[in-house]
Amino acid sequence: MAANKKARSNPPYELLYWPSIPGRGEFIRLAFEAAGVSYKDTTNETEDGIKAVTSLIDASSTGTDGNPPPFAPPALRIPGENPNGGPLLIYQTPSILSYLGPKLGLAGTNEAEAQWILSHALTALDLNNETHDTHHPIAVAKYYEDQKEESLKKATDFRENRIPKFLGYFERVLKGNEKGEGKFLVGDKLSYADTTLWNVLSGLLFAFPKEMEARKGDYELLFGRFYESVEEASGIKEYLASERRKPFSMGVFRHYPELDRQ
Numbered sequence: 001m002a003a004n005k006k007a008r009s010n011p012p013y014e015l016l017y018w019p020s021i022p023g024r025g026e027f028i029r030l031a032f033e034a035a036g037v038s039y040k041d042t043t044n045e046t047e048d049g050i051k052a053v054t055s056l057i058d059a060s061s062t063g064t065d066g067n068p069p070p071f072a073p074p075a076l077r078i079p080g081e082n083p084n085g086g087p088l089l090i091y092q093t094p095s096i097l098s099y100l101g102p103k104l105g106l107a108g109t110n111e112a113e114a115q116w117i118l119s120h121a122l123t124a125l126d127l128n129n130e131t132h133d134t135h136h137p138i139a140v141a142k143y144y145e146d147q148k149e150e151s152l153k154k155a156t157d158f159r160e161n162r163i164p165k166f167l168g169y170f171e172r173v174l175k176g177n178e179k180g181e182g183k184f185l186v187g188d189k190l191s192y193a194d195t196t197l198w199n200v201l202s203g204l205l206f207a208f209p210k211e212m213e214a215r216k217g218d219y220e221l222l223f224g225r226f227y228e229s230v231e232e233a234s235g236i237k238e239y240l241a242s243e244r245r246k247p248f249s250m251g252v253f254r255h256y257p258e259l260d261r262q
């Protein structure tokens with residue numbers, strides 16, 4: 001803990017994401033926290049940090065310091081890592097995770113494992129994106145209330161067909177990875193695929209509590225072993241108990257009771 005604190009006072013990595021919500025920034029935070037590596041969460045740690053995000057994605061930006069402009073947050077800034085000697089700026093959640101994975105010791109032990117980890121993280125992020133579409137099936141920029149009718153249809157299909165398809169898939173992956181004993185998707189150690197899937201499951205439990213409660217028992221490894229094991233992992237457990245962990249609210253994972261199983 002003391003080492004963590006010390007490291008946090010001089011972070012080499014800067015996460016740029018919207019403040020106050022877990023959102024897609026959470027996938028990056030969980031990787032850092034699992035590895036015990038320091039990072040600066042600019043918008044949550046500095047008064048007008050949000051300007052750092054809004055300026056990056058400003059519609060007139062053609063990039064900064066020799067980096068292209070990010071399309072949308074999250075983005076990660078790493079001092080001195082741009083080939084021009086300046087800060088390197090990368091964006092897109094899976095791109096950031098695959099960059100950090102080997103550096104944080106969360107990308108497996110060989111090339112095959114590294115690719116499987118990326119594949120599973122992308123699949124978990126697909127599930128994340130499909131969850132978002134249950135409350136915004138028509139237009140990202142419109143209010144949920146303006147697309148409620150379509151949301152009800154989308155959420156019904158999501159609950160009845162997509163949730164069981166994704167959960168069934170990950171249950172098979174856990175079963176097939178005997179080395180992982182139900183605790184890891186790939187190999188026998190924690191990876192960013194595990195932390196990414198865990199966050200999506202956690203979000204689904206928040207957004208669709210009735211649906212998930214009714215289905216949990218069908219996935220013996222996923223909810224009997226994996227979920228708790230990641231939650232208890234070193235670094236993750238401490239983070240989840242800290243103030244740095246923001247509650248789900250109005251981001252990707254939202255609890256609209258009418259979209260849940262009735």
Ligand SMILES: N[C@@H](CCC(=O)N[C@@H](CS)C(=O)NCC(=O)O)C(=O)O
Nearest residue numbers: 023024025072073074091092093094
């Ligand atoms: N595929 C991108 C999606 C990024 C994204 O949609 N970011 C959201 C916040 S979680 C945003 O601000 N989007 C603005 C937009 O798409 O116009 C990723 O995984 O990083």
